[in-house]
Amino acid sequence: MLNSRIPGRNFLFVPGPTNLPDRIVRAMSVASEDHRSPTFPDLVKPLFPGLKKVFGTEKGHAFIFPASGTGGWEAAITNTLSPGDKVLAQRFGQFSHLWIDLCKRHGLEVVVQEREWGTGNDPELIEETLKADKNHEIKAVLATHNETATGVTSDIAAVRRAMDNAKHPALLFVDGVSSVASLEFKMDEWGVDVIVSGSQKGFMLPAGLLLMAASQKAVDAGKSNSGRRAYFEFRDMIAQNANGYFPYTPSVPLLYGLKESLSILFEEGLDQVYKRHHHLAEGCRAAVAAWGLKCCAKEPKWNSDTVTAIVVPEGYDAAKVIETAYKRYNLALGAGLSEVAGKVFRIGHLGDLNELMLLGAIAGAEMAMLDNGIKVTPGSGVAAAQAVYRANPMLKM
Structure with a gap:
């Protein structure tokens, strides 16, 4: 059958x-509208403080891109790093592997630490590696919060402690696609510089929105390589979002869905x-x-x-x-x-x-x-x- x-x-x-909750389906059933209208900011502006609450940040910048979580990986590295830069990543599942592969395609040198599938991030190994990096050649640590392929969640707070113990200035990037809005996340407290998520999991929406946040340190890191991206440019988003708009055409139905998603999360x-x-x-x-x-x-x-x-x-x-x-x-x-x-x-x-x-x-x-x-x-x-x-x-x- x-x-x-x-x-x-x-x-x-x-x-x-x-x-998809019925409330969200109904919220997304809207007519097309002008995303440059004077009233469009009434929809858009409240979304950013709502997202920041879910990400656990008051200091960071929240972003809504028409993309998926993979776009978030790309946004994180293109806004902060340049070809030839070195990053540290541990591979223990398909999605940590794919992030590593994406970094290599962008010309980054990836220090890959293999971990048994079914385990997660090893903070002690991260600390040891960073302490040995006397010249601070490693520019970022990539950590997968929830490895969807194996059903494994890692302790991101422990990764941050390891970085602090090593007294290393590397940025901390976290893949939270299958964790944010379902598992506790504390961006500010854990010292996360970029958190990447997507609309189709804990946010209970169709795929199509990249939801992420970046620290000011991460945003500032992009000033030295501003020619390397256009679509995923953080600073263009920050400038336009401040007035309730986007640099290009957003997915309006999904924005209405996100508004309802945040309401559902906060009501519970x-x-x-x-x-x-x-x-x-x-x-x-x-x-x-x-x-x-x-x-x-x-x-x-x-x-x-x-x-x-x-x-x-x-x-x-x-x-x-x-x-x-x-x-x-x-x-x-x-x-x-x-x-x-x-x-x-x-x-x-x-x-x-x-x-x-x-x-x-x-x-x-x-x-x-x-x-x-x-x-x-x-x-x-x-x-x-x-x-x-x-x-x-x-x-x-």
Whole structure:
């Protein structure tokens, strides 16, 4: 049976794009309008302080580009660095790998530190490397906050402490595409110079908006290489945004969606958003344990609260589980990428969802595994997740 013929809504449980709340869908259903009109700033100006609140910054500059998170990686390096500059990055998943690849394409020298997939950033190794860089040739440290491919979250505050301990002036760039608006982020407190995110995950929007923030130090770093970008120029954005406009045509429906997204986040309360994501993730991890399987994250300290990557037993193909879930049960699960292709499937649990929605995904994954001969006890994962959700009183009633 083909997925498109199954009645009911598709259960979207990839780690992005995420489910669109009906409020956001309605907010984006707007007629075209003049993005140079005298009233357009009424929509635009409030978006920036809202974004800064989500990013955890009062000092930084917030940006809204019509792009994706990959554009944010490019904006970060082209606004602050020049070809030949040296950066430090640790590779422990597909998205940390892709950021490294992008830097190389821009002519940067990347000091790559390989880490086991299923682990995250190693602050001690970063500190050791920076201390050895006596001439301060390393201009930036690239840190992936949440590695979507493996379901791993790293401690960004610890990375900053390592940089401070080394007394090194490098900039700190963070990929927060699958963490911001779902996991706590404190740009100012953690000393982050550039944070990159996107609209299609915690912000509960379609893909198409690059949402990011940069410190004044990062903005100032671009003054020496102003000829290297046009579309992603921070200073053009700052000048135009101050009056409520953009240097070029923005995605107006997505801006209305972002306005509604921020309202939803603040109505729930950011602290409650973070608690809800942890609560939902704990139930998913309980299901994995009840199945007798393991998460791709090597230790509990690495567990992500936005996505769980589940390792299938030796001899089984995770891609088959994903295909069965989609074609038979109308459930979209995340695929394993690169080194973990065929070895893991991923359940995304971020954005607009609740316990019953995630229980549906857990049930569907369980059935798809059984259909592919993986020996799990029917109902075990669902029961384990239910026990977590029924026992945990942290959610507001």
